[in-house]
Amino acid sequence: MQETESLKAAQQMLCNNAIHQLTNAIYTFRSVQHMDGRSEKGRQILAEDLMTVEDALYSVQSQIETIRNLYLEV
Numbered sequence: 001m002q003e004t005e006s007l008k009a010a011q012q013m014l015c016n017n018a019i020h021q022l023t024n025a026i027y028t029f030r031s032v033q034h035m036d037g038r039s040e041k042g043r044q045i046l047a048e049d050l051m052t053v054e055d056a057l058y059s060v061q062s063q064i065e066t067i068r069n070l071y072l073e074v
Contacts, residue, residue: 003074007070007071007074010067010070011067011070014063014066014067014070015063015067017059017063018059018060018063018064021056021057021059021060021063022056022057022060024052024056025052025053025056025057025060028049028052028053028056029053031049032046032049032050032053035049
């Protein structure tokens with residue numbers, strides 16, 4: 001019983017973290033959509049923001065794998 005509650009708590013924490021990362025990725029991606037990449041500075045900011053989005057999505061992927069592994073190991 002206690003193990004089930006611990007799994008559920010871990011799952012909720014990981015899901016909340018993934019949702020937070022996805023929200024940040026969407027927000028940043030929407031701002032990228034409106035950037036002007038014609039100038040050097042614009043391209044640099046665009047590239048940095050896309051790397052931020054990519055990092056957030058990798059984090060979400062990691063959260064998903066961790067949740068899956070929680071239940072595969074039971």
